[in-house]
Amino acid sequence: MPDPTAHDSQTFIAHVADLNEKEVLLLVEERLAQGENPLVIIEDCQEGLRQVGERYERQEYYLSGLIMGGEIFREVMELVQPIIQEKFTGKESGVILLGTVQGDIHDIGKNNLSMLLTCYGFSVHDLGVDVPPAKFLQQAEQVRPNVIGLSGLLTTSYDAMKETIDLIRGSEDAALRTVPIIIGGNQLNEQVCQYVGADYWLTDAMSGVRLCQKLLHRSS
Numbered sequence: 001m002p003d004p005t006a007h008d009s010q011t012f013i014a015h016v017a018d019l020n021e022k023e024v025l026l027l028v029e030e031r032l033a034q035g036e037n038p039l040v041i042i043e044d045c046q047e048g049l050r051q052v053g054e055r056y057e058r059q060e061y062y063l064s065g066l067i068m069g070g071e072i073f074r075e076v077m078e079l080v081q082p083i084i085q086e087k088f089t090g091k092e093s094g095v096i097l098l099g100t101v102q103g104d105i106h107d108i109g110k111n112n113l114s115m116l117l118t119c120y121g122f123s124v125h126d127l128g129v130d131v132p133p134a135k136f137l138q139q140a141e142q143v144r145p146n147v148i149g150l151s152g153l154l155t156t157s158y159d160a161m162k163e164t165i166d167l168i169r170g171s172e173d174a175a176l177r178t179v180p181i182i183i184g185g186n187q188l189n190e191q192v193c194q195y196v197g198a199d200y201w202l203t204d205a206m207s208g209v210r211l212c213q214k215l216l217h218r219s220s
């Protein structure tokens with residue numbers, strides 16, 4: 001049977017890719033009013049931004065297009081966040097250390113993950129963007145997280161991820177030598193995961209929440 005929301009999704013994604021801010025926000029309001037899952041709206045927005053990125057690569061958009069895309073996503077998040085906070089709750093008790101690696105300032109996806117983890121009850125230490133490997137290590141030693149999440153969207157971020165993970169794995173603190181490390185970002189794959197020495201790689205935030213839940217229940 002055809003999915004009745006498929007048409008809405010396609011129109012919405014096209015408006016995000018075309019950077020039609022007004023239409024995007026109107027459609028978000030409509031979709032929320034129809035009771036649609038806010039996570040699906042975020043997924044569609046992510047796909048729209050992926051297409052913005054492709055247009056930038058083809059030189060159909062300039063840097064301003066990426067900036068505008070980011071701004072539209074921020075505005076969409078303002079609309080969906082209250083509903084997510086109401087709908088998705090939990091009583092998890094683990095500590096997650098999170099940050100975007102050195103040289104990379106993309107934080108929309110990381111912030112999204114941070115918000116979802118917080119909704120589920122995790123205690124999130126978010127170090128922000130452009131985080132040097134030494135700062136990750138120092139904070140990890142201080143916070144003693146159950147899971148570490150590194151975000152990165154640039155291909156040049158892989159070396160920063162590797163450096164960060166090498167440093168954490170070489171720590172004198174035995175717990176940090178085995179703490180689960182997840183890398184996240186749109187462009188990742190198994191090869192990158194192996195290259196940087198992470199335990200897991202993911203391309204969406206909700207899977208990140210589920211994985212943290214699984215890892216914590218396994219260790220408790």
Ligand code: B12
Binds near residue numbers: 063104152
């Ligand atoms: C918006 C955007 C920007 C904005 C970022 C604003 C911000 N505050 O983040 C601005 C304008 C600043 C920007 C700058 C640049 N950008 Co940019 N940007 C994008 C764009 C269009 C969307 C990114 C985004 O926010 N997506 C939406 C979010 C929700 O998706 P996400 O980040 O993937 O996150 C999801 C998952 O990946 C996951 N996740 C993310 N992190 C983590 C972490 C963990 C632990 C887990 C579990 C999950 C997880 O959860 C999220 C939600 O489900 C992408 C295109 C794309 N394909 O993604 C290009 C893109 C990433 N940018 C790119 C480039 C080239 C740049 C610049 C170098 C441009 C320039 N010439 O200056 C600079 C780099 C600046 C820097 N040093 O970091 C390229 C990278 C190419 C490459 N191979 O390296 C891309 C792919 C565009 C393209 N196709 O060419 N960019």
